[in-house]
Amino acid sequence: MLRQYELVERVKEYDPDADEAMLNRAYVYTVQKHGTQTRASGDPYFSHPVEVAGLMTDLKLDQETIATALLHDTVEDTLATIEDIESIFGTDVARLVDGVTKLSKIEQMPEDERAAENLRKFLLAMSEDIRVLLVKLGDRLHNMRTLHFIKSLEKRQRIARETMEIYAPLAERVGMYEYMREMQLLAFEQIEPDAFRTITKRLEQLRAQDGGQVDAIALAIKQALAEAGLKVEVSGREKHPYSIWRKMAERHVSFEQVTDIMAFRVITENEADCYRAMGVLHTTWQFLPGRFKDYISTPKTNGYRSLHTALMYENSMRVEVQIRTREMHRLNEFGYAAHWAYKQGDKPDGQVGWLRDLIEIVDTSHDAEELLEHTRLAIYQDRIFAFTPKGALFQLPKGATPVDFAFAVHTDLGAQTVGAKINGRHVPLRTPLANGDVVEIIKGSDAEPQLSWLGYVVTGKARAAIRRAVRLKERAEVADMGKKLFDEIVTRVPAKVGKKALGAALERLDMEEEEDLYYAIGAAKIEDREVMEALVPGCTADIPEVPDWSQSTLSIRGLTPGVGYTLATCCHPVPGDRIVGTRRSGERVEVHTIDCHELASGIDADWIDLNWGKRAAGAVGRLRVTLYDRPGTLAEMASIFAQNLCNVKSLEQTQLDNPFTTYEIDLDVQDVTHLNRILSALRASDAVAQAERI
Structure with a gap:
């Protein structure tokens, strides 16, 4: 564990003007507040925040971030309050500590709910200050390093799965590859212990049989580049066990069939030398087609820049090579943390794009399950590059379609999409995009997202926006039906209903807008008598109820x-x-x-x-009704139900297939004659394309 003076010295090395007194106060404060608390390892609890602060100094982060790392568990696990933190360490540190604390107050929630809520708070806190994420990632990394001390296998695996599914991908999205790789490795050891042991053992055997082969290949690459006049550094390494296991799973191959276990990194002096080095390697050894990627001219969304290629070395050995400058390497390994200047409070360039999409997903997701699905889609998949006709570049997951592209450009463009051209040719909207495609979106002013798009879109942003639009349309249609029923209800109250009476009724029913009332009526969430009583209190005392055949x-x-x-x-x-x-x-x-x-x-x-029996009456009948998808048809169906004195028990939209919308409806009816009369009225209506009993 870092001692107090060692931590301060680390910060002063890269920031001589750091407030030494504040760092000392933060160190002493966390030691005092955590007191005799211990971790599963038996170490004093304060050793954890001190080690997290040490990780932040490795990233050369500012003094407020170091203080936040030291204090990040005090509000959650001790009697300290945010107000205490603010009075002693200032507003900035208190805000950061509060952001990290909010991410930790959900351990008692069910697993999926907890993961979703964690993600929601994560993204919102990140949008305000990326340093909240950096501290939280450091916190999770240190917890993973000490995970083996937890006795419960179930708890270890739960934490490991959460790390693999959320924290490691987020570390990747902010470009912190070192954190990502270590988190994946530690989580893999817990989730798949047998596979971890097997692959680790095979790597040890390869190492023993290697005879210095990695060093020999690295030397050969360096010599070939030196002969071409390039001054470079070359290092070789094995891929870590999780990366090998994932490749085995994706390609359905054995360990022996994974031929590119070794990877080499070439560090050049400038960007031009990267391309020169690539040319030398491609002319010295056979280049494997389809394996070259240029992330220098088109960086990843997290700012990652490098050239990737694969070569066939001697004895038919495949090796992967990454070529980058020293500055690229620094930024690639630590991402936005490396961008963060400790004397400057600006957010790193490039953060806003993908983060804005994630925040939009938070706003449009309906529930915890949707949020997790959409966000995982947004932070996981491999990327392709596509262009607008004006040359703007957009990165999308593999398998993305023109609809995904439209939503990536702008949510409104996605909502108005009616067609698309790829490289000048009209194509179906479900067509997968390829690298380098030029995509032109054709829009219509009256267009709206279609439910059928969910069958082929792959981005979280598109899925969230489509589902939200479909829900809003369904709600609007149900509210239209409710408005028609409301107008009929109003005719039964003994007074004229104006804006004042309606406003008072909404207040009595604890509703905010008229639309909420109409929707509740249309969805059969409120009885007619409740509405009447809310409009004119006491008016239903002597009024016989509308027949409720289900109670017969x-x-x-x-x-x-x-x-x-x-x-x-x-x-x-x-x-x-x-x-x-x-x-x-x-x-x-x-x-x-x-x-x-x-x-x-x-x-x-x-x-x-x-x-x-002779007097039997009252049951629930179920109908399937297909309406023409145009304004007023739902309200006309509602009018038919009202005229035939039947209560709507439930109404569910089951299919949206322009120009038709299909609903399944449960009705309280007296008997089969009553039900058939309703069916006849529906079939006679111009609003109804088809009506049948289920």
Whole structure:
């Protein structure tokens, strides 16, 4: 563990003007506050924040970040408050500590929820100050280094999975490859211990048989470049076990078939020498087609710059080579942390683009599951490059389509997409893009995102925006239907309903806008009488209720007295249908229509002949109704339901396929005659393309 004076000296080495007194206060404060607390390893707890601060000094970060690293657990794990931190260390440090603390207050949440909430808070905090992320990544890296001290296998694997799925990809997206690789390696050891041991053992065997081969290849590369007049540094290394295992899994090959286990790095003096070095290597050894990538002219979204190539060395050995300048190497290994000037509070250039997309995903995701899905899509996949007709460059995941491209350019452009051209040719919207494609998006002013796009888009931003638009459209249509029903409800109250009465009703119903009320009515989330009572309190006292057939008495003949029954949800029998019962030992009798598809497919149960009683009335009927996708059709359907005195129990949009929209609707009906009357009215309507009973 770093001693107090050692930590301060580290900071002073790269920042002679650092506030030594503040750093000393932060060190002493964390030691005092954590006191006798210990970690799973048995070490004093304060050793953890001190080591995290040490990691931040390796990145040469500013004094506020070092202080934040020292203090990052005090608010969460001791009696210290953010107000205490602010009074002693200032507003900037308090804000950073608060940002890191918020990311840690979710350990008791269910795993998926916790991961989603962690991600949400992560992204929002990052948008305000990237240093919050840098401290959190240092915190996670040190925790992973000491993970083996935790006794619970389940807890170790949970932390390792979270690291692999969230923290390592985020480290990659901010260009901190050293952190990413170490996190992946440590997580891999916990998640796949057998695979880790096997690959590690094979690498040890290769090393023993190597006979200095890595050094020999590195020397050969350096000599070839020196003969061409290039001054370079060359180093060789094995790929780490997780990288090898992932390649084995992706290519479905054995360890022996992974031929590019060795990788070499060439460090040049300037950018021009990178391309000269590549030319020398390609003329000295055979170049493997399809394996060259130029990340210098087109950097990755995290700012990574390098040339990547693969060569066939002697004895048919494949080797990977990365070529970069010293400055590129520094920025590549530590990403935005290397960009951060400790005397300058500006955010690093390039941070905003991909981070803006992630923040938009946070805003548009519907729930925890969606947020995780969309964000993982945004931070994981390999990239391709595509251009607008004016030459603007956009990076997208492999498999991206013109729709993904449109949303990458701007959310509004994505929403208005009606067609696309790739390299001047009209193509279907589901066409995958290739590297270097020029994509022209054709838009329509009245266009809107289509549900069918979810079948082929691959970016998190596109999926989040499409789902949000579809939800909003469905909500608007249900609200239109609710408005029609509301107008009918208003005719039943004994007073004229104006803006004042409607505003008071919204307040009584704890709703903010008229749209909320119309949606609640259309979605059958509120009863007519509740709306009437909210509009004119006391007006429903002497008004008979609209029939609720579901509350009517059902009687069925053919059952032994006292035997319970349920109406099958596969066919929704209603009084007047021919019915039959199925009985399994120890279960209630299930009542089906005689032509139910479930019965036709065979049910392992005893059959019972049943009939409705003479006074049987009231059940739930289910319809599938396909409407023309144009304004007013949903409201017209609602009017038909109101005229036929039936309550809508539930309404769900099941298909959106221009120019039609299909809904499944559960209705309270009196009997089969009542249901058929509703079907006839629907089929006679110009708004309805098709209506059938399910």
